[in-house]
Amino acid sequence: MSRARRASTRAPLWLLLPAAVVLGGLFLYPMYQLGLLSVLDFTQAQVSGGQPTRFVGAENYTRLLGDSRFWEVLLSTVLFAAACVLATLAVGAGLAVLLTRVSRIPRLLLSLAAMAAWAVPAVSGSTTWMFLFDTDLGFVNQLLGIEGFNWMYDRYTAFGLVGAVVVWASFPFVMVTLYAGIEAVPKSVLEAAALDGAGAWRSFWQIMVPILRPVLAIVVIQSVIWDFKVFTQIYIMTRGGGLAGQNLTLNVYAYQQAFASSEYGRGAAIGVVMTLILLAVTLVYLRALRRSGEQL
Amino acid sequence: MRLRLAAAAALALTITACAPSTSAPAPGATDGGPRTGALKVWLFDEPNRAPKEAVVKEAVTEFTAAHPDTTVDVQYIAVDTRSERFKGAFNDPASAPDVVEYGNTDLPEYATAGGLADLGAVVGNWPEGADLAADAKASATYRGTLLGVPWYLGVRALYYRTDVLAELGLKPPATLAELTSTARAVRAAKPDMFGVAVGGKYTFGALPFVWANGGDITSIDSAPSRAGLTAYTALIAEDNCPPQNCADLTGGKTVELFASGKAAMGILGNFNRAAVDAGAAKGRYAVVPLPGLTAGSIAPAFAGGNNLGIMKNAQRPALAADFLTLLASRKYQARMYDAMGNLPTLKPASAEVVAKDPFVKPFVDTIGAGTRFVPLDPGWGKIDASAVLPTMIEKVATGKATVDEATTEAAKLIDEALTP
Numbered sequence: 001m002s003r004a005r006r007a008s009t010r011a012p013l014w015l016l017l018p019a020a021v022v023l024g025g026l027f028l029y030p031m032y033q034l035g036l037l038s039v040l041d042f043t044q045a046q047v048s049g050g051q052p053t054r055f056v057g058a059e060n061y062t063r064l065l066g067d068s069r070f071w072e073v074l075l076s077t078v079l080f081a082a083a084c085v086l087a088t089l090a091v092g093a094g095l096a097v098l099l100t101r102v103s104r105i106p107r108l109l110l111s112l113a114a115m116a117a118w119a120v121p122a123v124s125g126s127t128t129w130m131f132l133f134d135t136d137l138g139f140v141n142q143l144l145g146i147e148g149f150n151w152m153y154d155r156y157t158a159f160g161l162v163g164a165v166v167v168w169a170s171f172p173f174v175m176v177t178l179y180a181g182i183e184a185v186p187k188s189v190l191e192a193a194a195l196d197g198a199g200a201w202r203s204f205w206q207i208m209v210p211i212l213r214p215v216l217a218i219v220v221i222q223s224v225i226w227d228f229k230v231f232t233q234i235y236i237m238t239r240g241g242g243l244a245g246q247n248l249t250l251n252v253y254a255y256q257q258a259f260a261s262s263e264y265g266r267g268a269a270i271g272v273v274m275t276l277i278l279l280a281v282t283l284v285y286l287r288a289l290r291r292s293g294e295q296l
Numbered sequence: 297m298r299l300r301l302a303a304a305a306a307l308a309l310t311i312t313a314c315a316p317s318t319s320a321p322a323p324g325a326t327d328g329g330p331r332t333g334a335l336k337v338w339l340f341d342e343p344n345r346a347p348k349e350a351v352v353k354e355a356v357t358e359f360t361a362a363h364p365d366t367t368v369d370v371q372y373i374a375v376d377t378r379s380e381r382f383k384g385a386f387n388d389p390a391s392a393p394d395v396v397e398y399g400n401t402d403l404p405e406y407a408t409a410g411g412l413a414d415l416g417a418v419v420g421n422w423p424e425g426a427d428l429a430a431d432a433k434a435s436a437t438y439r440g441t442l443l444g445v446p447w448y449l450g451v452r453a454l455y456y457r458t459d460v461l462a463e464l465g466l467k468p469p470a471t472l473a474e475l476t477s478t479a480r481a482v483r484a485a486k487p488d489m490f491g492v493a494v495g496g497k498y499t500f501g502a503l504p505f506v507w508a509n510g511g512d513i514t515s516i517d518s519a520p521s522r523a524g525l526t527a528y529t530a531l532i533a534e535d536n537c538p539p540q541n542c543a544d545l546t547g548g549k550t551v552e553l554f555a556s557g558k559a560a561m562g563i564l565g566n567f568n569r570a571a572v573d574a575g576a577a578k579g580r581y582a583v584v585p586l587p588g589l590t591a592g593s594i595a596p597a598f599a600g601g602n603n604l605g606i607m608k609n610a611q612r613p614a615l616a617a618d619f620l621t622l623l624a625s626r627k628y629q630a631r632m633y634d635a636m637g638n639l640p641t642l643k644p645a646s647a648e649v650v651a652k653d654p655f656v657k658p659f660v661d662t663i664g665a666g667t668r669f670v671p672l673d674p675g676w677g678k679i680d681a682s683a684v685l686p687t688m689i690e691k692v693a694t695g696k697a698t699v700d701e702a703t704t705e706a707a708k709l710i711d712e713a714l715t716p
Binding site: 043051135148149150153239240241242243256257260262263 | 405408496497539540541543544546674677678679680681682683686687690691694696
């Protein structure tokens with residue numbers, strides 16, 4: 001009896017083992033290495049064995065946190081990511097609702113268009129948008145009659161354009177996920193609300209959004225993580241951070257400061273800080289959800 | 297397994313052969329190593345490699361004829377992944393080549409990794425070594441040790457449109473101040489054209505202005521450096537090259553502007569000739585050295601180029617030295633110019649090249665007037681990668697900072713990056 005019970009309490013551990021092995025190999029070990037690198041003086045000379053590796057403690061962190069440039073970049077990254085998340089959610093949710101309202105053919109066309117945008121690799125997408133918005137020869141500038149207008153010259157038009165590309169590439173995920181969620185909302189509930197006199201707006205906010213909350217949570221966390229880590233679009237469209245670095249985001253900054261200049265210890269420190277920020281954002285969001293009564 | 301054993305045996309031989317017999321203060325690369333067998337050579341792969349390969353083949357034939365029982369195994373390595381290949385060779389002596397070609401700005405990285413052999417004795421014993429220009433030698437010297445033989449150079453000079461300047465009755469500028477006034481005159485007369493194409497990300501276009509004024513990268517906040525930067529950034533303005541168009545241009549983009557006929561002048565390299573000849577400017581341009589402060593002087597140019605070196609763990613250093621000096625000789629430098637348009641580093645070779653092709657003269661004159669180089673320090677890679685100088689220029693060009701503010705900030709970053 002007792003042996004059987006012990007076996008049954010151990011069973012979950014055995015069942016978790018494959019996942020634990022995979023996570024340990026693919027997640028924990030690299031995280032450990034990242035943390036280790038971030039407390040070492042580790043540059044190209046150490047990689048190729050020309051100089052011994054040196055433990056520097058928190059020096060990489062103190063230098064990073066003491067750098068005013070880092071805080072500027074962090075602030076613009078947070079604001080840029082927040083704007084992108086909001087825009088992605090608004091566009092994705094709006095089109096998801098639209099999908100449920102239109103007939104089959106337009107729905108198919110819209111889905112196909114969105115899938116195409118989703119499927120385009122970030123590098124190709126960014127480059128295509130660059131062609132469209134080229135200063136002298138771009139289609140958009142010629143259409144608007146503003147040849148010679150450089151979208152990348154002003155900090156905010158540059159961020160706006162890059163943001164549009166980020167949203168364009170990431171709204172399909174939000175749209176598809178929310179569309180599936182909306183389709184799963186029981187029709188009877190909506191009918192009951194309609195009978196009670198609720199309009200479209202009211203039934204969206206008071207019926208659909210609460211039912212969709214778990215789906216929304218996933219979509220929001222995904223978007224936050226994606227948009228916080230945006231690299232390709234910024235790197236390609238603003239040629240590595242924009243005029244005088246005005247469009248740097250944290251990932252491009254890390255690449256520039258650390259990997260392109262072979263300061264792997266410093267880069268690892270930035271990586272750890274980014275991971276902590278994302279973890280914190282995710283935890284705060286999950287807590288807020290839990291407090292509002294939702295079990296995840 | 298047998299191969300590895302053979303390699304280990306060869307390595308053991310090399311070590312035993314060179315360690316005790318040497319009388320030089322340090323075990324130099326010239327001592328020892330088998331005088332027969334396969335010499336391994338790494339050269340850079342290039343988009344149009346066939347002419348280079350033909351010249352190298354010729355050198356190999358000459359070399360093997362003079363050295364019985366040797367073969368030369370030449371590998372062309374991709375420029376993009378050269379860093380990884382070199383790191384691998386430094387880490388694993390058995391797979392290391394003997395002779396290598398490497399970019400001269402990569403020198404500090406390889407030197408700190410301790411991978412290149414001292415060539416002081418090799419060049420000292422090489423009769424043609426005396427013909428190497430001092431600037432070129434300095435660009436291959438790291439902390440007092442010569443780690444490479446400059447093989448060829450590329451420098452920039454002032455390309456200008458002969459038709460545009462003639463139409464406006466202008467002469468090619470003789471001083472940097474005249475360059476500015478000529479550029480403005482062109483733009484005033486032809487508002488759809490830029491006077492001289494300049495860019496915020498074009499570091500090697502801006503540095504000659506700094507150097508001509510007596511400044512340098514390591515003293516970027518000094519008065520002479522600031523004067524140079526003021527002159528350069530003043531060109532990124534409505535009356536020459538408007539910030540909206542030019543503040544974020546790279547050197548490559550200025551080549552496009554000049555080649556397509558959008559700019560009347562450009563600071564382009566000898567290696568950009570084919571690109572310009574492929575554009576609208578073909579047949580309507582000439583080249584003069586970029587002028588300095590006074591008439592007749594030349595602004596110091598950045599001497600980019602490639603060196604030949606010998607790996608510290610080369611197995612046949614003596615053979616390697618013979619092959620290196622052959623490939624770097626006057627004869628093969630001149631051949632390499634014919635094949636690839638690379639400027640020779642030996643004075644007699646450049647004289648020979650100028651006699652054959654007058655196009656090269658302004659570039660050779662620029663080299664003759666003295667060239668400059670980026671700081672030979674592993675920190676330069678970091679300064680370059682974190683775009684310290686372009687950021688500084690762009691801040692001034694877009695009015696986000698004054699020259700004084702931008703240079704003070706850049707000087708701080710440069711000081712931090714360079715090892716004390």
